[in-house]
Amino acid sequence: MNTSKLVKEKRKKLKISQTELAIRAHVGLRFIRELEQGKKTLRMDKVNQVLKYLGYELGAVESSETE
Numbered sequence: 001m002n003t004s005k006l007v008k009e010k011r012k013k014l015k016i017s018q019t020e021l022a023i024r025a026h027v028g029l030r031f032i033r034e035l036e037q038g039k040k041t042l043r044m045d046k047v048n049q050v051l052k053y054l055g056y057e058l059g060a061v062e063s064s065e066t067e
Helices: 003-014 018-025 029-036 044-054
Strands: none
Touching: 003 018, 003 029, 003 044, 018 029, 018 044, 029 044
């Protein structure tokens, strides 16, 4: 599951709005919108703030792509 889908699903499961998630995770509403829309270039520290609130964190995973 990708990060944007995870965040949106967890937020809906908690029954909170994007605005409420932004407040609770200490990020801007625009950031939450961009994250849930799958924007490719986002600050990892802010993504981790949101994920931490939801009980997750970013981690390195092995890529299936080869050079």
